[in-house]
Amino acid sequence: MRITLLIALLTLSTVFSQTADEKQIKAIYDMALTNGKAYDWLNHLSNQIGGRLSGSVQAQQAVDYTRNQLDSLGLDRVWLQPVMVPKWVRGTPEFAYIETKPGLTTNVPICALGGSVATPDVGIKANIIEVKGIEDLEKLGIENIRGKIVFYNRPMDPTKISTFSAYSGCVDQRYSGAEEAGKYGALGVIVRSMNLRQDDYPHTGSMSYGDTPVQNRIPAAAISTKGADLLSTTLQLNPDINFYFKQNCKQFDDVESYNVIGEIKGTTYPDEIMIVGGHLDSWDLGDGSHDDGAGVVQSMDVLRLIKASGYKPKRTIRVVLFMNEENGLRGGNKYAEEAKSKKENHVFALESDAGGFTPRGFSFDCSDEEFAQVQGWKKLFEPYLIHMFIKGGSGADIGPLKDEGLVLAGLRPDSQRYFDHHHAENDTFEHVNKRELELGAATMTSLIYLADKYGFGIQKKIKG
Template structure:
């Protein structure tokens, strides 16, 4: 009886104390609860363990992609959300086939194997493979310099590296990824029989990094095979070509493009208590490339986004606005999920005010980027001091994210979680993008940071 009386007195004192606190002090306490819950009782790492180690790589249209849909839907249903559903979307089905094989031949009988992987969407080589002399170029713009006379019948080797002097590694990636995406289509115009592209990776290692590529309007019978080569082997090949200009490369790719298949975006919602027709979404993409298990890209973003809704429920917060988690399908080679979600939202007349995406890996969070006008950005800057105790310092006006991009309508604010990016491209689209390279604490800090931002946007709305 004495214990109950003391507990009642404690609650009365706490309520009285809370009533005297400013909004900033209250928000600081709520955000502390969010971080505590994520770090002490989080589920994101457990979910990622299952996605990575029990399911694995989740290439669009694959059996494992569907298994990931089923698993995440079941987990969202277990959270007691107001709604959980699947949104159908047709996605491309590209199949890698048997492992690729390649070697460099500097003289008859003098060969060395090199590490390559087909780019996503590449056609296969002829049954016996493709073998030809190699010409090295530093980018698409270099092709015109050499012209058809020097390129026809050869394999074009695109060897422009990511710039190591750029602190923002995504900027470095953006500066050379065009050779991966469009290199084959452009080289084919000059009569090339294949392309090798230096992997989008800042360090030297033996992992080739795949990624999406396209042929544009190139006729099917004129399309040439395209593969990424590891950075170590790119360095070797470049050095060899300086000595033996007649060096040849053999490459064997076994991929095929099949008919589109049905897949799904996975969506869960906590319906708003005051403004149910105003929507806030948080998400990542459920699909991944097939070389690793997609732990950083983008298993981390998927589980962090799921954790946002769980954490809000765990701390007893009742959102004013409807908050959705959207696990998008087919970001890697088509963006079909993001486009479909935006199209359905527009058709239904849904008012989306804010969207937050996590698609930069599960590393230590550093801040957020906001795709918005300067006047709206000031509201987010005012919240920055609430994040500084957690070492979240970077609030910038920049790109929000690929999957949420189609929602852009001039009114919505798009945002992206921005972790430390220095290690991201060591793993991006490669076979070492696996669960063991995701740090549990870093992942949970990211989930808490996202939840805290969603909490503030929901509580105050956007000006």
């Protein structure tokens, strides 16, 4: 009889708790969709400030703007965390053409890869050799590459439904292509843009020379997908064509910038910290609305929605707007370094850095036990068409925090259009849908609410 009564009481308690959670989450979604601030904040970041490349004037303007907005929310604390970041400048617009015969040229759209060196003032013109990936260089050998421009033309795999998996499958040629081609005597590299769509927008992105001496570094540029297809077809018809490109980029000394941080102090476990964030910097070709202005304003709105809902968090909830994710990850590394040096106890971290499209769910970097727990929350999200809870992966900026007992998560929006805009000139405000952006903010807030209210299994064991 006692066992039956206990089961009944536990069942009633679960039902009551579930009903309370449903009401709280509905209130969060209602507020985000009727009185959200994310879209207005993004409008200012994108249209009044623009592209926010690390070390630029615009990056500093974004720091000042977001700090002021967080100050206006009445948080318990708002501050700037200094961090040294690289300063790379694109310079005057790049120029390139295919030369099939002397004097017979066709212009193609290119852009310098972030961190690349410039070409000589007169540019580079040479024969070009096409490869499908870095592994082809060894097969060709130095005798076939020296004195030529290497054209990396492995496309993103359109059969992969996860476009991030398609991106991962070919981004090595962008990141390490110049370093590797330089070892075989190449004069420069041209890389097919990481884009599933056929268009005329070249997509920039970070690249590395590894430990290559400065004097041996060769220039690297991305070519649009249409330009890449034209170049490949032209090469098939005439392997002896020349390619010309000119770019004027320059690397300067590191400069000081900041992570922007604000927090609501926890009422019960103030020393347990949960963070939500995105990266404040962007590339310079567009205005960085999807990558990652969307994640920044969604993360800011999480704290506003928590306060507006009347919910008093048990744990400290902190928004972190990271600087320099795009070409260095300095902000994420600095935040983790200081957190560990201060022995701060981070228990949960959520990042939004996959665009402002319709939210579909989350990825979690956690134990099997913790993942089973978050899967128990899945039914609370189903009325909002959030159905994808997957184990594995979170976000670049929160990755350096990884430690036992810390659950990492990433918001996962629909990714099918993301790489149409990623690192390109068309990553602009008009391509962000207000309702989709607000749904993402509400979805993130709801997960933060649940993580704060219930904590996680391993954390409970440590407390015990």
